[in-house]
Amino acid sequence: MPKAKSDAKNSEIAAGSPGEEDDFALRSLQQTHAEDRRYSASKEELLHFYEQMLLIRRFEEKAGQLYGLGLIGGFCHLYIGQEAVAVGLQSALKGGLDSVITGYRDHGHMLAYGIDPKVIMAELTGRHSGISKGKGGSMHMFSVEHKFFGGHGIVGAQVPLGAGLAFAHKYNEDGGVTLAYFGDGAANQGQVYESFNMASLWKLPIIFVVENNQYAMGTAVKRGSAETHFYRRGTAFRIPGMQVDGMDVLEVRKAAEIALEHVRGGNGPVLMELSTYRYRGHSMSDPAKYRSREEVQGVREKRDPIEHAKTELMEMGVSEASLKDIDKRVRATVAEAADFAENSPEPELSELYTDVLVERY
Amino acid sequence: MAIELKMPALSPTMEEGKLAKWLVKEGDEVSSGDILAEIETDKATMEFEAVDEGTLGKILVPEGTEGVKVGTVIAMIAGEGEDASALEAPKEPEPKVEAQQVKSDVVQEKPADGGSGQLASDARPKVRDPEVPHGTNMKTSTVREALRDAMAEEMRRDERVFVMGEEVAEYQGAYKVTQGLLEEFGPKRVIDTPITEYGFAGIGTGAAMGGLRPIVEFMTFNFAMQAIDHIINSAAKTNYMSGGQMRCPVVFRGPNGAAARVGAQHSQNYGPWYAHVPGLVVIAPYDASDAKGLLKAAIRCEDPVVFLENELVYGRNFELPELDDHVLPIGKARIMREGKDVTIVSYSIGVGIALEAAETLAGEGIDAEVLDLRTLRPLDKEAVLESLAKTNRVVVAEEGFPVCSIASEIATICMEEGFDNLDAPVLRVCNEDVPLPYAANLEKAALIDATRVVEAVKKVCYR
Numbered sequence: 119m120p121k122a123k124s125d126a127k128n129s130e131i132a133a134g135s136p137g138e139e140d141d142f143a144l145r146s147l148q149q150t151h152a153e154d155r156r157y158s159a160s161k162e163e164l165l166h167f168y169e170q171m172l173l174i175r176r177f178e179e180k181a182g183q184l185y186g187l188g189l190i191g192g193f194c195h196l197y198i199g200q201e202a203v204a205v206g207l208q209s210a211l212k213g214g215l216d217s218v219i220t221g222y223r224d225h226g227h228m229l230a231y232g233i234d235p236k237v238i239m240a241e242l243t244g245r246h247s248g249i250s251k252g253k254g255g256s257m258h259m260f261s262v263e264h265k266f267f268g269g270h271g272i273v274g275a276q277v278p279l280g281a282g283l284a285f286a287h288k289y290n291e292d293g294g295v296t297l298a299y300f301g302d303g304a305a306n307q308g309q310v311y312e313s314f315n316m317a318s319l320w321k322l323p324i325i326f327v328v329e330n331n332q333y334a335m336g337t338a339v340k341r342g343s344a345e346t347h348f349y350r351r352g353t354a355f356r357i358p359g360m361q362v363d364g365m366d367v368l369e370v371r372k373a374a375e376i377a378l379e380h381v382r383g384g385n386g387p388v389l390m391e392l393s394t395y396r397y398r399g400h401s402m403s404d405p406a407k408y409r410s411r412e413e414v415q416g417v418r419e420k421r422d423p424i425e426h427a428k429t430e431l432m433e434m435g436v437s438e439a440s441l442k443d444i445d446k447r448v449r450a451t452v453a454e455a456a457d458f459a460e461n462s463p464e465p466e467l468s469e470l471y472t473d474v475l476v477e478r479y
Numbered sequence: 480m481a482i483e484l485k486m487p488a489l490s491p492t493m494e495e496g497k498l499a500k501w502l503v504k505e506g507d508e509v510s511s512g513d514i515l516a517e518i519e520t521d522k523a524t525m526e527f528e529a530v531d532e533g534t535l536g537k538i539l540v541p542e543g544t545e546g547v548k549v550g551t552v553i554a555m556i557a558g559e560g561e562d563a564s565a566l567e568a569p570k571e572p573e574p575k576v577e578a579q580q581v582k583s584d585v586v587q588e589k590p591a592d593g594g595s596g597q598l599a600s601d602a603r604p605k606v607r608d609p610e611v612p613h614g615t616n617m618k619t620s621t622v623r624e625a626l627r628d629a630m631a632e633e634m635r636r637d638e639r640v641f642v643m644g645e646e647v648a649e650y651q652g653a654y655k656v657t658q659g660l661l662e663e664f665g666p667k668r669v670i671d672t673p674i675t676e677y678g679f680a681g682i683g684t685g686a687a688m689g690g691l692r693p694i695v696e697f698m699t700f701n702f703a704m705q706a707i708d709h710i711i712n713s714a715a716k717t718n719y720m721s722g723g724q725m726r727c728p729v730v731f732r733g734p735n736g737a738a739a740r741v742g743a744q745h746s747q748n749y750g751p752w753y754a755h756v757p758g759l760v761v762i763a764p765y766d767a768s769d770a771k772g773l774l775k776a777a778i779r780c781e782d783p784v785v786f787l788e789n790e791l792v793y794g795r796n797f798e799l800p801e802l803d804d805h806v807l808p809i810g811k812a813r814i815m816r817e818g819k820d821v822t823i824v825s826y827s828i829g830v831g832i833a834l835e836a837a838e839t840l841a842g843e844g845i846d847a848e849v850l851d852l853r854t855l856r857p858l859d860k861e862a863v864l865e866s867l868a869k870t871n872r873v874v875v876a877e878e879g880f881p882v883c884s885i886a887s888e889i890a891t892i893c894m895e896e897g898f899d900n901l902d903a904p905v906l907r908v909c910n911e912d913v914p915l916p917y918a919a920n921l922e923k924a925a926l927i928d929a930t931r932v933v934e935a936v937k938k939v940c941y942r
Contacts, residue, residue, distance in 0.1 A: 179511055179530045186487030188549065193491075198512070217689065251722030258720035267688055267725065272712050278678050279713055282685015282693075289641070289667070289691055312678025319673070397512060398528070403490035405523035411514060418512060473723035474757050476781035479810030479857050 142356045147388060148349075150376050151360055157371040161434050167209065167367045168427045169444050171201035174226045175424060176452045177235055178398075181225065181242055185402045189460060190242045194256045197226030199397040202423035203329050204230035206370025207297060207392075210378055215292065217265040219280040220299035222257035224269045227299065231264050235451055239459035247462040251469060265294075274300060274307030277326065281313045284324035284387075295381050296324045303334025305348050314355040314387070321386035325377050326352070328389070329364065331396040336408035352389035364392030365421040368430075395421065482531050482556040486540075488549045489518060489525045496520045497545045498553060507535045509556065516542075516553075533558045606808040608772075616801040623793040625767035626656050626732075629774035630694060632804070634664055637692060640778055643670040643683060644696030644733070653698045654734060654793055680706030680731065684713045684783075687729035692778060697733035700749045700787060706731075707752075714783035715758030730777045732786035735763070736828060736878050737926060739791065743914035748879030750826070753785040754855040754888070760809060761856040763787040765830035767797035769853055772807030780809060787855075789828045810854045812862035818848035821872040821936050824863060824889050826852040829876045829927065836876070836932035845940055855885055863889060864897045871902040872939040876932045881909035903939040908932050 159167065178196040185194050197204070200223075208218065208230040220227045228238055233249070241248030242256050249259050259269040267283055270276040280298025287294035304310065305328050317324050328348040332339055339346050349359030358380070362373040370392065377388040395417045399406055428441060486496065497519040503509055510532040518527050536555035540547055547553065620628075634640045641664075646653045648661040648671040661669040672679040676697065683695035697703040703710065714727045737746035753761045760782050764770045770788070777784040799805075815830060816837050823833040830851045837847040850866050852859060867873055873893050875886035886907035893905045911925040 175511075182528070183530045186489070187485065188488050191491055219685075249722070250720055250724070253722050254720040260717070260721040260725045262721075262724050267685075268717070268721070270713070272708060275681065275708065275713055278681025278709070279685035279688065281678075282682040282687070283689040285682055285686045286689030286691050289686070309677045309681060312673075312675035313681065315673060315675065316678055316682060320670075399525070403493075403523070404525065406526045407524070411526075473719045473721075475760065475857075476718060476723075476726055477809075479760070479808070479854070 142358075144350065144353050144359055147358045147360050147376050147380055151362070151373050155372060156366070156368040157375070159368055159371070161431070161436065164368070164427060164431055164434070165436065165444070167205050167371075168424065168431060168441075169448060170205045170230055171367065171424050171427065172444065172448045173235065173451065174198075174201045174204070174229050176448050177229060177239070177455065178225060180452045180456050181239070182398065182402065184239075184243065184456060184459070190256070191244065192255055193222070194242065194402045195223040195400065196396070196398045196402075197223055199417070199422075200329060200331060200364065200394045201226060202367040202370055202427075203327070203364045203392045203394050204299075206364075206367040207327065207374045209371055210374035211295070211297065214265065215294045217267055217280075217283045217287070217294060217296045218299075219267040219276045219283060219296065220269065221273065221276055221301065221304060222269070222271050223301070224257065224259055228259060228261065228266055228269075231261070231266050233261050233264055233266065235455040236458040239455040240462050243459040243462070244464065245459060245462035246465040246469070247458070251473075252465040253469065253473065274304040274309050276300060277304070277307070277310045278313040280326075281317045281322055281324055284317065284322040285320070287323050288320070293382065294323065295378060296322075297327060298324055299327045299329055301334065302328060302330040302332065302339050302343065302348060303337070305351065306334075306343060311355070314352055314357055314389070317387040318352075318355040318357050321384060323381050323384075324387045325374075325381055326357070326387060326389045328391045329394055330391055331394050333396070333400065333408065335400040336405070338408065347391070349389055349391035352387070357387050357389045360388065360390045362390055362392050364394035365423045365426065367423055367427055481536065482533060482558065483552045484515070484554040484556060486547045486549050486551045486553050487518070487527055489520060489527075490522065493520050493549060495546050495548045498540050498542055498547050499524060501538060501542045503535050505535055505538055509533065509535055529556075531556060531558075606811060608807055608811070608813065611800045611802070617798045618801050619796050620767045620771075620799040621794055621796055622767045622770045622788070623654070623656055623658075625771035625797075625799060626774055626788065627658055627660070629771045629778070630657070631660060631663065633775055633778040634660070634668060637778075639690065639692040640694065641668040641670065641691065642694040642696060643672055643679060645672055645674055645698045647671060647696050652696075654790060656788075656793070657696065676702050676705035677709065680709040681713065683729050683731075684709045684727060687714070687727045687783070688717065688725055692728055694730045694732060694778060697731065699738075699745060699790070700733050700735040701745050701747055703731065703733070703749070710753070710759070710783070710785065711756050715756050718782070719758055726781055727783045728781050730774075730780075730784045730786055732774070732777075733788060734790040734793070735787035736789050737791075737910070737915055740917060740919065740922060742917045746915035748787075748827075748877070749785075750787055750855050750879060751884045751888075753787075754858070754885060756856075758783070759856060760784040760854070761787065762809065762854050763827040764853055765792065765815075765827055765851055767795075767799045768805070769807060769813070769851070771799060772805045773809065773853065775804075775806045776809050779806070787827060792828055792831070795831075810857045810859060812859035813851045813853055814848060814862075814866070815851045816847070816849040818846040818870065820846045820870055821874060821940055822848045822850055822863075822866040822870045823874050823876055823932060823936065824850045824852065824866075825876040826855060826885065827878065829878045832878070832927060832929050832932060833876045835929040836936065839929060839933050840936055843942075845936060845942065847936060852885070858888065858892075860892050860896070863892055864900075867893055867897045868900045871900055872936075873901075873905045874932065874935045874939055875905065875907050875909075876927060877907070877909045878927055879909055881907055881912055884909055903941065906935040906939055908935045
């Protein structure tokens with residue numbers, strides 16, 4: 119083969135994908151984050167985060183209690199332990215513009231978006247005043263008003279749906295970003311990677327958030343995932359990854375800001391892995407046989423996001439009494455939500471036939 | 480105030496369980512999240528966590544007790560400033576909390592039509608096709624052109640409408656249905672996707688939830704099997720699950736049914752599959768006028784629509800009224816040929832076969848009416864029953880498997896609601912109940928044809 123020709127072939131190959139490596143670095147955002155890891159919150163901001171996290175925790179505890187009393191049926195997945203993820207990320211969003219979508223462990227994300235605890239709890243008890251009129255239940259809740267798009271019961275389905283929401287943001291040129299949450303279990307679904315591909319190809323404004331709570335139901339990450347560093351899983355699609363401590367609300371908030379700046383700049387998606395932990399079972403019926411009690415207790419004692427924020431607040435000079443006041447206020451809110459949820463009527467039987475289709479034909 | 484700890488229900492079906500082990504003892508301080516006890520059910524052992532904080536007072540149910548009913552008070556917790564040792568069991572045993580009771584109270588009163596209300600909604604206005612004004616020019620158009628024109632007109636009318644799918648843009652459509660759209664509307668609105676049906680069906684569905692009007696083209700509906708989860712679980716159910724908050728105005732369209740000589744995996748009619756699902760609108764037109772008028776209606780519709788085309792019909796020519804805005808009503812059947820002796824019900828490519836059979840039958844003195852369902856969900860039950868009342872005999876011609884088919888549904892409707900008008904059993908003429916073979920002779924033997932329809936009609940006419 120003449121030399122010139124072979125050179126031409128080589129340069130052709132060089133002009134292909136390998137040559138474009140320069141403009142992609144998996145850890146580009148991670149490095150920025152490493153340089154400035156934590157958001158410097160004012161006392162008021164941190165108090166607000168603390169109160170939101172506490173609200174989620176107390177709400178979920180109450181939900182667990184109501185489940186035990188038979189007032190909540192079916193599946194009920196609690197967010198206890200993971201509070202800093204939703205609160206830290208969503209505090210960085212532009213309310214009314216950015217959209218949020220998640221899977222079936224969705225109560226915390228709704229509370230973090232300021233949705234009334236009463237209508238969430240009433241949905242859990244299947245009452246007419248529930249946010250879905252009692253027709254959705256724990257896994258299927260939505261608030262179009264808050265741009266919270268569910269609440270999806272099929273593992274991983276929210277990822278392409280989220281990419282679709284991001285597609286709409288881009289199409290409408292409204293500057294909005296979508297936050298699509300999924301778990302370490304959902305991260306193994308094929309549709310997630312189909313979505314990564316298209317989101318990156320079309321530079322969709324989306325942040326993919328893997329809430330790595332270490333267990334897909336009862337399967338530990340290392341037993342179900344060949345690559346356990348989920349933030350690396352966007353590499354094949356040229357999506358930069360970030361690995362974030364999901365138990366520290368201020369670290370989460372800072373990471374969110376870095377990711378959002380990248381995405382709002384028209385640079386396409388970001389994949390964030392939030393390392394977190396769920397204290398409770400996968401759902402209410404969980405045999406608790408796949409991990410030791412010591413492991414759970416260890417995380418609670420050493421990494422609890424709420425205790426962490428509490429310590430920090432006290433260092434900032436917040437008195438124990440005022441933290442107790444917050445706790446009282448939150449308990450009162452949750453008690454009110456539970457009362458509302460228990461005392462609201464069930465949906466009218468005629469509701470069975472409404473909302474199947476929007477139009478009449 | 481003292482808090483009663485009750486035997487929890489740890490699964491939806493649990494009614495009682497064994498209190499296997501106490502992990503705390505009387506007088507212990509407990510705080511929220513502490514594991515208090517292990518409880519065994521028939522399925523598993525589970526941990527029972529504290530929700531409130533306080534001091535554990537009396538343990539009322541000792542460990543090892545079996546058959547503890549859900550809701551039984553098993554221990555007491557003293558709140559702040561209370562003396563835990565002074566706590567006593569509640570005077571009267573708490574009634575068992577019946578998790579299932581709530582459910583059994585709700586005895587559903589079935590609506591009069593046996594629950595098929597969504598097949599054809601009640602109390603709806605009698606909508607028929609709009610009159611074509613006298614003197615309207617009729618032009619000849621293929622179904623392919625009619626579909627393309629429908630999309631182009633709606634894209635001109637509404638900025639939110641876009642089309643996405645495999646090879647819809649630069650290739651001009653695998654079956655040329657999207658020909659010319661890229662040139663007119665550009666790559667923002669005519670989008671080539673990678674070959675990832677599950678993913679792009681989800682993106683289209685999400686975009687509809689986000690306020691756009693996506694048209695998602697499947698190269699064929701056989702490939703939509705990869706995406707059926709989003710069509711059913713995401714698109715069809717969300718409005719209901721959200722109590723009417725979240726709409727999903729997406730159109731999934733593409734060729735459906737058997738093509739020619741492409742074998743089993745590329746030859747299937749999904750009409751009955753989608754028509755089964757509440758929350759979807761399913762349309763399967765036959766001619767160019769219906770293809771155009773109904774696709775335009777589908778794009779404007781607030782509900783998710785599955786729009787089933789047929790590759791073998793794409794190139795056929797039909798008369799089409801030249802109107803500025805040719806929109807037809809969804810959910811309405813159309814009488815393609817009037818007759819008095821027998822009704823042949825069909826849809827999509829089957830309509831052509833039914834019309835051919837009717838021609839043959841006319842030569843033999845049987846006057847057949849041909850009813851094109853056009854929409855499979857909601858099904859125009861009234862039109863079927865009206866025609867049955869007139870002819871007293873029904874044959875269904877369907878290019879698809881016979882079991883659990885649209886034909887089965889039509890037969891049921893006639894039996895349930897038109898029994899007194901039937902002079903003969905309803906007969907189904909469908910494809911053979913086998914995967915579609917490749918060999919030309921076997922394929923021909925597997926698919927419906929006019930001869931079989933004629934035979935069935937003669938049977939119900941006792942001729």
